[in-house]
Amino acid sequence: MDKTYKALADPTRREILSLLKDGDRTAGEIAEGFPMAWASVSHHLAALKDAGLILATREGQHIRYSLNTTVFQELVQHLIGLAQKKRGRPRKEA
C-alpha cells in the first residue's frame, strides 16, 4: 500500500490518472500534455504502474496505459478504513 500512497503524493501523477480516467492513452499522448521531458513522464508512469494504479500493454511501437480500477477501489477501502471509528469486532465486515 505504501507505494500506492506515495504514487498519489505527486501532482503530475494525479493529473495522469485524471487523464486516463477519460480513456486509455499511449505514453506519448500522455507526455505531450506535460511541460516536462518525456523521460520524466516515463518515470511517473513507471511509479504509477509499480503502485498498481495503472496498467500498461504494448501495441506495436506504442505502449498503452489504462487505469487499474481494481486497485483504486482497494485504495479507497483502505483509506476509509483509516478513518473509520473502531466498532466491536466487525466479524468479517458487511
Place this chain on the structure above:
Amino acid sequence: MDKTYKALADPTRREILSLLKDGDRTAGEIAEGFPMAWASVSHHLAALKDAGLILATREGQHIRYSLNTTVFQELVQHLIGLAQKKRGRPRKEA
C-alpha cells in the same frame, strides 16, 4: 489537496491516523508508540495537522489530537473522483 496526499505518503503518519481512529490521544501518548524521537513524531503531527487530517486542542500542558473526519471524507470523494469515468456534468452530485 496536495498536502493531504503528501501527508498520507508516509507510513508513520498513516499509523498515527490509525491510532487516532480508536480515540483521541495526546502528543506524548502518540509519540510513545513509535521508536523515533518525540521531535520527529511532532513533525509528523504538524504535517497531518497542516494537511487538515487531524485537529489539535490544548488541554493544560498536554495537546490532544483527534481525527478530522470531515477532511477525510473530502479526500475519499476526491480519490473516487480521480478514478470515476467521466459522465455528462454531474450537476451537484448525489
Place this chain on the structure above:
DNA sequence: CTTGCATTTAGACGTTTACCTAATTATCTC
C-alpha cells in the same frame, strides 16, 4: 518567579525524489 513536564522549533545531516540530457531498447518499415 523558578523549577519541571509536555511539546514544539531550530539546525544539521543522509536519503529520496523529480527533473534534465544523453544513451539504449523495442518495434516497424524498407
Place this chain on the structure above:
DNA sequence: GAGATAATTAGGTAAACGTCTAAATGCAAG
C-alpha cells in the same frame, strides 16, 4: 540489416523529506 519512431533506462543535480540532538516555548505548581 539500416533507419526512423516510441518509450525507457542511465547518470547527474538540486530540492524536499525524515530523522536526530539541542534549545526554546507553554503551562502548572511550588
